Amino acid sequence: MECHLSRLTDIGIRIEPPARTGGLGGGVAAVLSELVSMLERVALGGKPATIDLRSLPMSPQDRIELQQTLGRGEVQATLTADGVSTLQETGVSGVWWIEHRDRHGELIAELIEVAAIPQILEVSSDEMIASAQALRERLSISHEAPVKTDHATLS
Amino acid sequence: MQPLVDNVAVGEMLRLHGISRRGFIKFCTAAASAMALPPWMGPAMAQQLQNAPRPSVIYLSFQECTGCFESFTRSFAPTIESLIFNVISLDYDDTLMAAAGDAAESALAKAMHDNFGKYVLIIDGSVPTGAGGGYCTAGGKSAVDTLRDAAKGAAAIICVGTCSAFGGIPFADPNPTDAWPISAIISDKPIINVSGCPPIPEVITGTLLQYVTTGKVPDLDEHLRPKAFFGTTIHDRCYRRPFYDQGKFAKTFDDEGARNGWCLYELGCKGPTTYNACATTKWNGGTSFPIESGHGCIGCSEPGFWDKGSLYSPLSATDWGKAGESSPRQVLELAAGAIAGGAVLGLASAGSGRLRQYRSEHPLDSEPKDS
Numbered sequence: 001m002e003c004h005l006s007r008l009t010d011i012g013i014r015i016e017p018p019a020r021t022g023g024l025g026g027g028v029a030a031v032l033s034e035l036v037s038m039l040e041r042v043a044l045g046g047k048p049a050t051i052d053l054r055s056l057p058m059s060p061q062d063r064i065e066l067q068q069t070l071g072r073g074e075v076q077a078t079l080t081a082d083g084v085s086t087l088q089e090t091g092v093s094g095v096w097w098i099e100h101r102d103r104h105g106e107l108i109a110e111l112i113e114v115a116a117i118p119q120i121l122e123v124s125s126d127e128m129i130a131s132a133q134a135l136r137e138r139l140s141i142s143h144e145a146p147v148k149t150d151h152a153t154l155s
Numbered sequence: 156m157q158p159l160v161d162n163v164a165v166g167e168m169l170r171l172h173g174i175s176r177r178g179f180i181k182f183c184t185a186a187a188s189a190m191a192l193p194p195w196m197g198p199a200m201a202q203q204l205q206n207a208p209r210p211s212v213i214y215l216s217f218q219e220c221t222g223c224f225e226s227f228t229r230s231f232a233p234t235i236e237s238l239i240f241n242v243i244s245l246d247y248d249d250t251l252m253a254a255a256g257d258a259a260e261s262a263l264a265k266a267m268h269d270n271f272g273k274y275v276l277i278i279d280g281s282v283p284t285g286a287g288g289g290y291c292t293a294g295g296k297s298a299v300d301t302l303r304d305a306a307k308g309a310a311a312i313i314c315v316g317t318c319s320a321f322g323g324i325p326f327a328d329p330n331p332t333d334a335w336p337i338s339a340i341i342s343d344k345p346i347i348n349v350s351g352c353p354p355i356p357e358v359i360t361g362t363l364l365q366y367v368t369t370g371k372v373p374d375l376d377e378h379l380r381p382k383a384f385f386g387t388t389i390h391d392r393c394y395r396r397p398f399y400d401q402g403k404f405a406k407t408f409d410d411e412g413a414r415n416g417w418c419l420y421e422l423g424c425k426g427p428t429t430y431n432a433c434a435t436t437k438w439n440g441g442t443s444f445p446i447e448s449g450h451g452c453i454g455c456s457e458p459g460f461w462d463k464g465s466l467y468s469p470l471s472a473t474d475w476g477k478a479g480e481s482s483p484r485q486v487l488e489l490a491a492g493a494i495a496g497g498a499v500l501g502l503a504s505a506g507s508g509r510l511r512q513y514r515s516e517h518p519l520d521s522e523p524k525d526s
Contacts, residue, residue, distance in 0.1 A: 050194035081178035106440040108185035
């Protein structure tokens, strides 16, 4: 018999979700409930909070359901530091879906962070002082070449 | 292999390699995720490592297939190159190093001398003690002698793979080389077992990074495995668990149940008695794990897994709650107690008869024979 399959993606896979009586899956509902409590805590001045998606035993179906429920928001940030990271605001303000990839494009961490701005984007005062010092030195050396390689863009 | 830069803290090494603070936070976030640590630990770890010195690491391979090292080099988070260049000083590894012969042996001796009492010793492979240790030698020295010498100056020993942790396949019946796990030979050093055949790459690098970060041996289970990775069974965290709870089982590998992704328990899955992180950390950069590919867990991270019968026989109810019962040290202790008390052991565990015989012929404080 002739085989027409040339790639793994040609193999059809059907994912049957566990039988449900309706509504969201248990894992998805638990994550959403936790997000509600995190949002309330952070809004009242609490520290930003994070859920590590890789630590949850979610089925592919649950993952899709969670993404669809949260939706996409207005802001997406791209961080280029030892690989590309995307920080996508979800349709729920203050809830960010973060994917960190390495230099080869492999997904190395996937998180949901509840914060006004994801912590990794913030710049510390130490860094600002170091930046001021670096700029001061550049002003005194006219042919100084730019050295900073990392950048984050907001769109 | 010489350290690239001696006595340089991790933060300084990062700057030398052009890695930014954000890049390092990302590295630590990924590592914390791989280690199943709380997400806030990533930034905290980055802060702590900034000023930490890079520890010397010596990697020795004994009776093994190099599968564990192959796994080690495929870690995505952290990557092996990130570890080697930034966080540790890998001073000896006979697979990676360019040096050979006397130059390689000199590098090992120098690393052991210069970092005595401080280095981390990583070992893969079991140690054959038969034929005077002659089944595994390098540079005219047996594995068992090399192990004893290298262990003297080690701050801790990380056993990578089921062979070094529990004896593995060489230790399986009939064990023609009289192979032993590291913990049966070295008893005066902290030992961390990272079992698996092979172990998950991120579990190897994550355990090493956790030790380097904290300077402490992590919380271990009764088989000396880090609880962060070996705290729950595959079954506990399996995405097919709802089908088990509903009583939906695949009966063959190509029936309707298999195609629907039902539970593989009746096809011999050892997930209920196997402690490992496959169901959450997964393999190949988090792509999938064996059950996700339609095959049951074979229990490779448990002691004596090779001698526990067919990989395709369903677990008996009597097996539940007995995961890893036959670790060599545990069996040694049981056997020693039974011999001392004149009792007859009825252990069905793999290797227990052999160990009983060994202990009955040797004083309780002796080491496995090396001559």
